[in-house]
Amino acid sequence: MKKLYLVLTLSIITLMVVGCDMTTEVKKSGEKTSEKTSKIKNVILIIGDGMGPAQIGLLEAYARQATNPVIRSRTTAFTRILNEGGTLGVSMTNSFNSVVTDSASSATQLATGKPANPETIGIDAIGNPSDSLIVIAKKQGKATGIVSDVRLTHSTAAAFGAHQPSRMLENEIAVDMIETGTDIMLSGGLRHWIPQSANNHESAIHNHLSLITDGAIDIQSKRKDDRNLLEEAVKKGYSLAFTKDQMVATSGKILGLFSNSAFPDAIITDRNKANPNRTIPTLREMSQKAIETLEKNEKGFFLMIESGLIDWAAHYNDTGTMLHEMLKMDDTLHYVLDWAKDRDDTLIIVTADHETGGFGFSYSSAYIPKPKALAGSAFKDKPYQPNYNYGTSQILDKIYNQKLSYLEIFKKKFDSLDKKDQTPLQLMKIVNQNTEFDITEQQAERILMTHNNIYYKKDHYSLGAKEVPKMKSNDAFFVYHISDNRQNLLAIEIAEKQSVVWSNGTHTASPVLVFASGSKKSTAPFVSFMGHPELGKKIIDVLMEK
Ligand code: MG
Ligand code: ZN
Secondary structure (H helix, E strand, O other), rough: OOHHHHHHHHHHHHHHHHHHHHHHHHHOOOOOOOOOOOOOEEEEEEEEEOOOOOHHHHHHHHHHOOOOOOOOOOOOOOHHHHHHEEEEEEEEEEOOOOOOOOOOHHHHHHOOOOOOOOOOOEEEOOOOOOOOHHHHHHHHOOEEEEEEEOOOOOOOHHHHHEEEEOOOOOHHHHHHHHHHHOEEEEOOOOOOOOOHHHHHHOOHHHHHHHHHOOOOOOOOOOOOOOOOHHHHHHHHHEEEEEEHHHHOOOOOOOEEOOOOOOOHHHHHHHHHHHOOOOOOOOOOHHHHHHHHHOOOOOOOOEEEEEEOOOHHHOOOOOOHHHHHHHHHHHHHHHHHHHOOOOOOOEEEEEOOOOOEOOOOEEEEEEOOOOOOOOOOHOOOOOEOOOOOOOOOOHHHHHHHOOOOOOHHHHHHHHHHOOOOHHOHHHHHHHHHHHHHOOOOHHHHHHOOOEEEEOOOOOOOOOOOOOEEEEOOOOHHHHHOOOOOOHHHHHHHHHHHOOOOEOOOOEEEEOOEEEEEEHHHHHHHHHHEEEEHHHHHHHHHHHHOOO
16 A cells, blocks of 8 residues: 555656646746736745645545536636646655654744754744744734634644644643734634633633623633633734624734634535524635735735644545545635736745645455446457456545534544444444445444554553554554544545545655745746745745845
8 A cells, every 4th residue: 555655646746747847838828927027025825734645636536527526617726726827846744853744843844944843833953943934924014814724723823823842732822822923813722712710601701701702612721720811812902703703893913713622624614604603714714804904014914824624634534524625725725816816926835734644546456347338449349347446436426425524423423322322333324324435334343343552651642541443454553542543444444435545544754735826936936846944945035035
């Protein structure tokens, strides 16, 4: 599986390099023509967390090959960038002295242009704070923004506005975020901003928070102290927003926190989009609010937008949810591209911090298709008969049709049953009601199997359980034993019918794609095989350009 993955990755890269050569020679339709001597004022960096080449490939396959894709034009924003004269580069994502990265280190390297250690936030390889793109933009007099659909204190966003030795220190990261003073901050993670005493439902602070959040957010603090960072933010000039309507009505510096932890997954979001009572804005709506506010600064702005839940779906090896997350990314990108369409003063960079899950469509020996008559002369005497199953394109429609994320299947449905009803039969029923890839009771039994944790580590937040779900292979690479591994096991059981393989529950070091859209002069440096510190440095150079 590993070997096949490597071959696929290398062939994608070969294709890309060939593709890049063409874009410099052939003038494509819709290419921005006024040749740009004008300076770049605005930089928008869009990070798909966990969005390796194969994740983009899933979106492309769906758009191009599904029977009836929601992308009616069959053209994704990624294809659009290149059709409209944008460029493509590649980047290695590894951390300092490591072959793989996590999101904290990767975002730090992008934000600061310097190598960083795994799990560190906004500090360099020896541990000193480094200025991020936000701070550098502020020094240039520009407006700044951070938008994410996970938590404002979670690794990717944090690396742009905090300096901490560990990504786990989200309470401290929240304090740093106010100190850094990014003008527009729209995300989730209210739990790190409100005093511990709010957990007492009878308290005045609990009532106050319920009131100002319009009852839209579950109030549950994770702080260990009584600091009310919302109040501290207001003293620093921020307006607060906790619902979509409040966000729309707010102006000036905005701190918007729309959920207690991360946002709901994209399957739920898609289903809820038309609901008039929806309180959580979409990634696109937050990006729009940020851009419309930031563009008022005549010196321009820097904005980082994170589509963070691609990574979470990929950690669960949940193909259907990941496709919906990629569609959310696509929708947001189209908005940003539309906004920048007739401008020559804006550079848009779209990339990932790393690949998650070792995802890929694969051919297999299961469900080999029957011989089929073909009209061509080569099949005059005998029907077409491949040796293996290459997966039909209908699989893409079925993947899209998933009704619940794997996480919701377990957390919301299965775990809420009485203990005595938590049986393989019940799990089979729930899975078969919510995906188009039926499993058997015997498969459900395998998903629910547990064994002794050979990686047990006392008090470790993810390795600290003695009995854990029983993985079939690559045990050590499924590190979130309690929270994730049943989902990963479900994915393994569904794999044959999806023609999909996942190699792990963490990250791979697959190089990631770097799309750039803007003037020829501004995008040219990004047509290169980089590393993430270098990519970050190139973005800093654009911001610092005099
Ligand atoms: Mg992230
Ligand atoms: Zn991750």
